[in-house]
Amino acid sequence: MSLWTPDGEHVVPDNDEPTYSDVPPGSMEDLDPETAEQLQEELARSQAQLLAAPVEQVVSNHVMGLFELGALHLRVGNLDAARLPIDAMGVMVDNLGDRLAEAETLTAALTQLRMAYVELANSANDETDETDETDSDGDATDPSTEADTDEANADG
Incomplete structure (x- = not known):
């Protein structure tokens, strides 16, 4: 082992x-x-x-554990569960800085993890937006038709 x-x-x-x-x-x-x-x-x-x-090594090892936990949850698309270990890692890396062993490596790992989170969150939002742009029949709605209908309702 x-x-x-x-x-x-x-x-x-x-x-x-x-x-x-x-x-x-x-x-x-x-x-x-x-x-x-x-x-x-x-x-x-x-x-x-x-x-x-060395204490710096032990704490850095725990920080990497947070990285791994966050990455595992991102891998399965569980953004809510990934947020806590990513934020906890950020608190430690951002506040302890050079006091950690391999601080530059940990900072780079945190940056990668945060970018992966943002990319997944954005793709999830894009999928939600695409779903919102379809009507109940699954057909894409025409925004100009909706605006004309709204104006007609306001006039009538």
């Missing part, structure tokens, strides 16, 4: 010890002492790895 960071992929060692996902839902009290101890040790190792990583 690997972890992507702006500096590249880092291999995360696999081990045969149980992981959090191997444990059935419930509280720690429901676990046998051996499993609870293994989980505590795994948590301590994870925390040590996190503390050893």
Whole structure:
């Protein structure tokens, strides 16, 4: 397994010890002492790895997670769901700037994501406008005919 960071992929060692996902839902009290101890040790190792990583890198990795979440929702055309991760990414990139690892890369990624959102929103609006320009029979309406009808109604 690997972890992507702006500096590249880092291999995360696999081990045969149980992981959090191997444990059935419930509280720690429901676990046998051996499993609870293994989980505590795994948590301590994870925390040590996190503390050893540069903070800028960890935060940037979370920003990229927001990018990926926004891009996934855009890919399926879910603009409403894409908006929150894009906005959250924008808040972080715009306000933290050079304090983030790979700030230029993150800024470029945010720009691409925002442009993709705008393009999809515009195409959705164009489709809506085209639908509005057809009457109930599916035929395109003639705006000049509608104006003549409106004038006749106003005179009559």
